[in-house]
Amino acid sequence: MGREFLSIFDDWANTYDLSVAGVDQQYAAVFSNYDKILDEVVEHSEGNVLEFGVGTGNLSKKLIEAGHSFIGVEPSLAMREIAKEKLGDVEILDGDFLSFPVISESINTIVSTYAFHHLTDKEKEVAISNFSQMLPKDGRIVFGDTIFQSDQAKEQMIEQAKRQGYLDLADDLQREYYPTITVLKNIFTLYNFNIAFHQMNDFVWLLLAKKN
Numbered sequence: 084m085g086r087e088f089l090s091i092f093d094d095w096a097n098t099y100d101l102s103v104a105g106v107d108q109q110y111a112a113v114f115s116n117y118d119k120i121l122d123e124v125v126e127h128s129e130g131n132v133l134e135f136g137v138g139t140g141n142l143s144k145k146l147i148e149a150g151h152s153f154i155g156v157e158p159s160l161a162m163r164e165i166a167k168e169k170l171g172d173v174e175i176l177d178g179d180f181l182s183f184p185v186i187s188e189s190i191n192t193i194v195s196t197y198a199f200h201h202l203t204d205k206e207k208e209v210a211i212s213n214f215s216q217m218l219p220k221d222g223r224i225v226f227g228d229t230i231f232q233s234d235q236a237k238e239q240m241i242e243q244a245k246r247q248g249y250l251d252l253a254d255d256l257q258r259e260y261y262p263t264i265t266v267l268k269n270i271f272t273l274y275n276f277n278i279a280f281h282q283m284n285d286f287v288w289l290l291l292a293k294k295n
């Protein structure tokens with residue numbers, strides 16, 4: 084469950100860091116301000132951090148450099164191998180948002196960038212329910228991901244991508260489960276979080292949630 088896009092990431096792993104640098108024109112706007120987005124996630128993280136969808140380890144590296152105790156979870160073997168090359172002796176577990184090894188350390192902040200949209204909205208709710216149980220009072224969730232202000236805004240972005248000839252991007256926006264702000268607000272509120280959103284580029288928003 085939630086792992087149906089894994090082969091895409093196994094294939095993308097070797098060139099992923101070129102994409103985030105903006106080399107792939109189709110995704111340049113999605114990855115615009117990439118470093119700033121990761122820096123903001125680090126800025127809002129506190130204490131022991133658990134990251135999902137580590138990818139090639141770019142956010143992990145910044146969290147470790149900022150002095151956080153860190154555990155990563157990543158389902159793609161190819162991505163885990165690149166992250167381990169980059170990070171050295173760091174714990175990166177084989178797992179995903181819904182299914183991962185038992186974490187015995189107490190966690191203060193759960194983070195993720197460009198990954199939560201791989202879950203359907205129903206699966207997102209299951210994940211947040213579980214994270215709410217894992218986190219203490221004032222525990223945080225800090226996500227950066229593509230989020231839309233409305234279904235209509237999402238449709239407009241898909242049409243714009245088609246007009247620009249960005250057909251991979253248009254397919255991606257239609258295939259994966261990019262949520263609206265309203266859907267996320269409802270889920271996080273239901274599971275006892277206060278939540279705020281900040282827009283980081285035309286696609287990506289920072290989601291800041293604190294457990295009551």
Ligand SMILES: C[S@@+](CC[C@H](N)C(=O)[O-])C[C@H]1O[C@@H](n2cnc3c(N)ncnc32)[C@H](O)[C@@H]1O
Nearest residue numbers: 085092136137138159162179180196197198201
């Ligand atoms: C676009 S990359 C983002 C990588 C990194 N977080 C970053 O910001 O550059 C998405 C990552 O999420 C991982 N992923 C895919 N499905 C997932 C799931 N269900 N749970 C956790 N991670 C998942 C992919 O393997 C990939 O490494």
